[in-house]
Amino acid sequence: MCEKHPLNKTLLNIKEQSPLVHNITNYVVMNNTANALLAIGASPVMAHALEEVEDMVSIAAALVINMGTLSEKWVDAMLLAAKRAKALGKPIVFDPVGVGASQFRTETAQKIIQAATPTVIRGNASEIMALAQMANSTKGVDSAHASQDAIAAAQQLSNTLANTIVISGATDYIISGAQISEVSEGSPMMAKVTGMGCTATAIIGACLGVEADAHMAACAAMQIMGLTGQAAAELSLGPGSFQMNFLDQLFQLQDKA
Amino acid sequence: MCEKHPLNKTLLNIKEQSPLVHNITNYVVMNNTANALLAIGASPVMAHALEEVEDMVSIAAALVINMGTLSEKWVDAMLLAAKRAKALGKPIVFDPVGVGASQFRTETAQKIIQAATPTVIRGNASEIMALAQMANSTKGVDSAHASQDAIAAAQQLSNTLANTIVISGATDYIISGAQISEVSEGSPMMAKVTGMGCTATAIIGACLGVEADAHMAACAAMQIMGLTGQAAAELSLGPGSFQMNFLDQLFQLQDKA
Amino acid sequence: MCEKHPLNKTLLNIKEQSPLVHNITNYVVMNNTANALLAIGASPVMAHALEEVEDMVSIAAALVINMGTLSEKWVDAMLLAAKRAKALGKPIVFDPVGVGASQFRTETAQKIIQAATPTVIRGNASEIMALAQMANSTKGVDSAHASQDAIAAAQQLSNTLANTIVISGATDYIISGAQISEVSEGSPMMAKVTGMGCTATAIIGACLGVEADAHMAACAAMQIMGLTGQAAAELSLGPGSFQMNFLDQLFQLQDKA
Numbered sequence: 001m002c003e004k005h006p007l008n009k010t011l012l013n014i015k016e017q018s019p020l021v022h023n024i025t026n027y028v029v030m031n032n033t034a035n036a037l038l039a040i041g042a043s044p045v046m047a048h049a050l051e052e053v054e055d056m057v058s059i060a061a062a063l064v065i066n067m068g069t070l071s072e073k074w075v076d077a078m079l080l081a082a083k084r085a086k087a088l089g090k091p092i093v094f095d096p097v098g099v100g101a102s103q104f105r106t107e108t109a110q111k112i113i114q115a116a117t118p119t120v121i122r123g124n125a126s127e128i129m130a131l132a133q134m135a136n137s138t139k140g141v142d143s144a145h146a147s148q149d150a151i152a153a154a155q156q157l158s159n160t161l162a163n164t165i166v167i168s169g170a171t172d173y174i175i176s177g178a179q180i181s182e183v184s185e186g187s188p189m190m191a192k193v194t195g196m197g198c199t200a201t202a203i204i205g206a207c208l209g210v211e212a213d214a215h216m217a218a219c220a221a222m223q224i225m226g227l228t229g230q231a232a233a234e235l236s237l238g239p240g241s242f243q244m245n246f247l248d249q250l251f252q253l254q255d256k257a
Numbered sequence: 258m259c260e261k262h263p264l265n266k267t268l269l270n271i272k273e274q275s276p277l278v279h280n281i282t283n284y285v286v287m288n289n290t291a292n293a294l295l296a297i298g299a300s301p302v303m304a305h306a307l308e309e310v311e312d313m314v315s316i317a318a319a320l321v322i323n324m325g326t327l328s329e330k331w332v333d334a335m336l337l338a339a340k341r342a343k344a345l346g347k348p349i350v351f352d353p354v355g356v357g358a359s360q361f362r363t364e365t366a367q368k369i370i371q372a373a374t375p376t377v378i379r380g381n382a383s384e385i386m387a388l389a390q391m392a393n394s395t396k397g398v399d400s401a402h403a404s405q406d407a408i409a410a411a412q413q414l415s416n417t418l419a420n421t422i423v424i425s426g427a428t429d430y431i432i433s434g435a436q437i438s439e440v441s442e443g444s445p446m447m448a449k450v451t452g453m454g455c456t457a458t459a460i461i462g463a464c465l466g467v468e469a470d471a472h473m474a475a476c477a478a479m480q481i482m483g484l485t486g487q488a489a490a491e492l493s494l495g496p497g498s499f500q501m502n503f504l505d506q507l508f509q510l511q512d513k514a
Numbered sequence: 515m516c517e518k519h520p521l522n523k524t525l526l527n528i529k530e531q532s533p534l535v536h537n538i539t540n541y542v543v544m545n546n547t548a549n550a551l552l553a554i555g556a557s558p559v560m561a562h563a564l565e566e567v568e569d570m571v572s573i574a575a576a577l578v579i580n581m582g583t584l585s586e587k588w589v590d591a592m593l594l595a596a597k598r599a600k601a602l603g604k605p606i607v608f609d610p611v612g613v614g615a616s617q618f619r620t621e622t623a624q625k626i627i628q629a630a631t632p633t634v635i636r637g638n639a640s641e642i643m644a645l646a647q648m649a650n651s652t653k654g655v656d657s658a659h660a661s662q663d664a665i666a667a668a669q670q671l672s673n674t675l676a677n678t679i680v681i682s683g684a685t686d687y688i689i690s691g692a693q694i695s696e697v698s699e700g701s702p703m704m705a706k707v708t709g710m711g712c713t714a715t716a717i718i719g720a721c722l723g724v725e726a727d728a729h730m731a732a733c734a735a736m737q738i739m740g741l742t743g744q745a746a747a748e749l750s751l752g753p754g755s756f757q758m759n760f761l762d763q764l765f766q767l768q769d770k771a
Contacts, residue, residue: 028287028303030542030583034708039753043656044708045612046542049585055616069287071306071330073585098302102312142300192508194291194301239296240504248752251706285544285560326544328563328587355559359569399557449765451548451558496553497761 002174002181002219010207010220015041015254019061019209023202024048024078026068026097029195032243033064033202039250040224042206048074053081061209063090064202065118067108068097075108079115086116091208091217094118095201100130113161119214121157122166122201125150132157142191147171151180164214166204168197172222176215183219185226187233189242200225228253259431259438259476267468267477272298272511276318276466280459281305281335283325283354286452289500290321290459296507297481299463305331310338318466320347321459322375324365325354332365336372343373348465348474351375352458357387370418376471378414379423379458382407389414399448404428408437421471423461425454429479433472440476442483444490446499457482485510516688516695516733524721524734529555529768533575533723537716538562538592540582540611543709546757547578547716553764554738556720562588567595575723577604578716579632581622582611589622593629600630605722605731608632609715614644627675633728635671636680636715639664646671656705661685665694678728680718682711686736690729697733699740701747703756714739742767 020043025033030046037044047056050073057063063085065078085092096109109131112118123131124143132153147169154165154175167173172183190196203224207217231253232245277300282290287303294301304313307330314320320342322335342349353366366388369375380388381400389410404426411422411432424430429440447453460481464474488510489502534557539547544560551558561570564587571577577599579592599606610623623645626632637645638657646667661683668679668689681687686697704710717738721731745767746759 026303027284027541028291031288031545031708034542035753035757038706038708045615046540046583047612047616048583049618051586051618052584052616055618059615069303069305070309072308098304101302101316102304102309104306104308104312192295194288194295236505238505238508239292240501240508243292243504244501244754244758247754247757248750251752251754283560284541285548288545326560326562327566329565355561358559358573359561359566361563361566361569449552451545451552493762495762495765496549497758497765500549500761501758 002183002223006216007220007223010211010217011254013210014206017210018043019206020045020059021062021064021202021205021209022047022056022060022081023064024053024074024081025064025066025198028068029198032195033199035247036199036250037202037206039247039254040203040206041254042209048077050077050080053077054084057081057084057090058088060090062205063092064205065092065112066095066097066198066201067105068198070104070108075111078112082112082116091119091214092116093120093122093201093204093208095198096121096123096127096131097198099123099127106130117161117163119208120164120166120204120218122168122197122204124168124197128157128165128167129153143169147173151175164218166218166222168200172226174215174218174222179215181215181219183222183226185223186229189233189236189239190229192239193243224253259440259480263473264477264480267464267474268511270467271463274467275300276463277302277316278319278321278459278462278466279304279313279317279338280321280323281310281331281338282321282323282455285325286455289452290456292504293456293507294459294463296504296511297460297463298511299466305334307334307337310334311341314338314341314347315345317347319462320349321462322349322369323352323354323455323458324362325455327361327365332368335369339369339373348376348471349373350377350379350458350461350465352455353378353380353384353388354455356380356384363387374418374420376465377421377423377461377475379425379454379461381425381454385414385422385424386410400426404430408432421475423475423479425457429483431472431475431479436472438472438476440479440483442480442487444486446490446493446496447486449496450500481510516697516737520730521734521737524725524731525768527724528720531724532557533720534559534573535576535578535716535719535723536561536570536574536595537578537580538567538588538595539578539580539712542582543712546709547713549761550713550764551716551720553761553768554717554720555768556723562591564591564594567591568598571595571598571604572602574604576719577606578719579606579626580609580611580712580715581619582712584618584622589625592626596626596630605633605728606630607634607636607715607718607722609712610635610637610641610645611712613637613641620644631675631677633722634678634680634718634732636682636711636718638682638711642671642679642681643667657683661687665689678732680732680736682714686740688729688732688736693729695729695733697736697740699737700743703747703750703753704743706753707757738767
């Protein structure tokens with residue numbers, strides 16, 4: 001179980017410090033993740049040009065890399081930003097969207113991890129299993145596996161990379177070597193809206209921007225997602241109202257901290 | 258008139274098979290169309306890199322090509338994916354957004370149609386007339402014509418390409434050679450929200466993924482759009498609440514199937 | 515103070531003429547700004563390919579350039595479109611998102627202004643100060659300054675460029691040389707949603723499309739934003755419902771004109 005105490009401390013720190021989170025992310029979710037970061041009190045910036053990613057990462061508190069809609073120049077920018085973040089000691093969170101679904105995604109994920117080990121990697125079970133080479137195929141970008149199926153893969157990956165791995169699902173697992181935490185809050189409605197995983201990754205970025213312990217930051221972020229998703233689902237008739245209520249609840253959660 | 262029976266069968270098939278729909282679409286609507294596909298029970302993937310579109314189309318049940326925000330590399334990816342889909346016998350739906358508004362769009366639409374005849378083409382009246390070279394100019398991306406003005410153009414196009422043409426408007430026409438079906442459900446509010454046409458095209462993609470008869474698939478998709486739009490409009494005060502209610506109603510429609 | 519009279523006249527003109535607004539804007543806000551333009555009665559088109567921006571600007575009533583998510587080819591397209599708009603005597607509104615946050619953004623803003631002086635420039639205080647070289651750094655894309663801090667910078671810029679400068683903030687300032695107008699309507703909730711500034715810029719584009727006096731057009735646009743934002747905030751529980759209510763209120767405002 002994740003402790004409740006760090007959650008409130010992390011929320012309050014985000015509210016007070018308004019960490020600048022630099023996102024190199026996909027076209028589908030840019031609007032959602034920018035709004036989620038604003039709702040929680042962070043300050044989002046989206047920038048992907050080779051000409052400026054190093055400048056942006058220098059003024060940011062954390063870097064979010066999400067490979068949902070890849071192309072060659074974006075990969076180059078991700079590698080450049082990741083190396084600069086590492087050189088500056090800034091935390092990096094990586095979302096390997098759809099890794100395993102194409103050779104290009106698998107190679108890109110490997111390049112990013114080799115360029116600069118991410119502080120945290122968050123994916124669904126299929127993605128984490130593909131990353132750990134325990135699964136060889138992914139069906140698109142939605143998971144074909146339950147989150148607990150990927151625990152062994154995540155532990156192997158976490159041990160190899162000496163970092164924190166988050167598996168999203170009905171239960172979320174936050175794994176840092178031998179340390180395993182679980183978040184069971186949430187709602188099945190979260191899988192009916194695009195980009196909730198990407199939003200979780202961005203919120204991990206905000207938490208990493210104010211919390212040096214990566215495991216605690218990831219726990220806080222997944223608790224924020226689970227509690228907000230659960231509260232929003234109770235108020236919603238479908239994925240349209242869920243999206244609206246999710247941002248409202250995220251804002252109110254931040255307001256209560 | 259489209260029959261009601263195929264609609265329920267198609268909805269149920271989407272729910273049970275969750276077809277993977279590969280979208281190469283425009284920046285403006287990616288989020289909406291991904292959410293509409295999820296709400297109806299399909300599984301969306303957005304991928305446009307030359308390096309991966311062939312891999313993605315291989316695991317997909319249908320390919321959606323939408324030229325709303327074109328650029329050179331994206332056109333190359335559309336052509337590559339379309340050829341691969343054709344080679345694999347996968348259905349393709351094409352949305353010629355704004356064709357006729359610029360020379361570039363007109364040439365691109367021609368290239369795509371020549372590379373691999375789309376199973377279904379969906380556009381507004383101006384776009385279908387421009388495609389059939391019966392009209393030479395389009396005013397931006399919104400239609401300057403009523404849908405019935407384009408019936409002759411659509412029939413000519415359908416006969417030439419031996420495929421299905423859908424004209425969206427107050428009444429939607431689904432035209433496969435001599436066969437013409439109409440869908441009259443819907444709401445004027447649908448023209449006040451960006452990307453409803455693009456959403457219709459994506460839903461046609463989902464229907465093509467589970468229904469081999471292209472005319473029936475297009476009928477089912479336009480009925481889904483019309484019924485959902487009508488139900489959503491009755492609950493809405495403007496385009497903001499309409500968008501929310503549209504996704505909720507789409508989800509509930511899928512839930513009832 | 516901005517006069518109320520031009521607001522209603524401008525709203526009515528937008529409704530009757532439905533000006534085509536050509537946007538070369540950022541990925542994050544494309545959907546929002548397209549929807550805001552539709553809600554107000556304008557007709558949005560998003561197009562950024564070098565092959566077509568000149569065609570699009572030729573049929574448009576106004577050009578909106580927003581540098582929120584830059585890259586090299588997009589900059590080239592912005593310059594090409596701006597020059598063409600200037601040659602055709604079409605109004606241009608420029609949104610220098612994040613200028614000062616990276617060298618690339620600063621250089622790009624300078625290139626755009628040099629290629630074709632924008633009819634109106636809209637930014638937050640930090641951006642306007644960076645543009646006027648009175649401030650040397652910007653923290654990401656959110657303002658680190660109150661709007662009144664930038665009045666002197668805006669006046670200097672307006673005098674140099676002989677155009678209209680808009681500073682967005684708790685109070686908005688519309689500055690054309692010695693002429694200063696203020697809009698004080700609005701809500702703090704507007705800073706909790708991504709892209710409200712970009713929406714303001716797009717609405718200025720719609721107003722410029724029907725109103726030859728740039729100062730009056732900018733006043734009308736900022737009043738539309740302020741009145742709509744205030745009305746929406748009163749109905750909202752957080753940034754999710756605010757976004758929905760904003761579009762609904764914008765639509766109803768247009769409907770009342």
